[in-house]
Amino acid sequence: MPHIIVTGAAGFIGSHTVDCLLNSGHTVTGLDNFRTGQRANLAAALTRPDFTFHECDVARPGVLAALAAARPVDAIIHLAALVSVPESIAQPALNHSLNIEATFHVAEAARLHRVPRVVFASSAAVYGEPVRLPVSESDEKNPISPYGAAKLASEAILLGHAAAYGFVVRCHRYFNVFGPRQDPASPYSGVISIFQRQYRESRPVTVYGDGCQTRDFISVHDVARANALATTASHSGIANICTGQGTSLLELASHFARRHPAAGSPIHAPARAGDILHSIGNPSEAQRTLGFRATVTVESGLAELGAE
């Protein structure tokens, strides 16, 4: 059975990726320090004999390399990160350590222990405000936060190692991921989980600006499947992991409002400085290189969350 290491395994995307890999017959080693992840997310995985979990900090030199040395690894899926844009602005040194240095340790573990593939969680944040819509991988990258810059730098570190030392790296630029286990308690969480919690509590949601901002919402189940697919890729590359469809925040609010009329109309607040207006990805590269196409619509994804 292929053996895959998943960093950030107890997180939102990590735990779904672990479940997806286990359900398709892989042996998985999960790593997490519970900085933002939760052990409860791994409830199903922890009952499986083909899953091993290590509580550890992947930003510490040698941690990942020691695990890769202990047992042959077919791929590392690197999801552990400081995930909040505002936190990266408030703490750029921490962002550098958790997002850039940690990625370098992943690249080194792959080099030293001949791991044939690395899958990296990059982000649409590398584009900043896209120069055109839908945005493609080769379009201009203008990150507007330390977080976006760290994702772009991490891609370069991994691709440089891959070319020099002969392994495959797949960089996945996720757009707005949503689905079960996204933490609504975090002020930095995805808008869908924040809206869901507020509508369930019959509280009106706050829409910043006119609400016409669009986002490319992709289900975490599709993202987990893309991660699993990339563990057998034969060539390095970068791909948007997105649907190609934009949904405005007002459209999103109206999906919820249909089921939660007691919550009242959204409250409008001034647009937030630095918020990107439109973010929609071109999904064709992921389809061409990985055979990946998103299958979950926003409507069915919301239905799974109990929002519809």
Ligand SMILES: NC(=O)c1ccc[n+]([C@@H]2O[C@H](COP(=O)([O-])OP(=O)(O)OC[C@H]3O[C@@H](n4cnc5c(N)ncnc54)[C@H](O)[C@@H]3O)[C@@H](O)[C@H]2O)c1
């Ligand atoms: N959720 C999205 O919409 C989205 C979009 C683009 C990119 N991403 C990227 O996807 C990845 C996963 O994000 P998520 O949404 O699942 O967030 P998450 O916070 O749920 O998951 C991140 C996980 O990494 C763990 N972690 C952080 N630093 C660690 C360290 N030094 N050592 C060990 N574990 C550590 C956290 O405890 C957490 O479990 C991240 O790299 C994030 O930047 C997410």
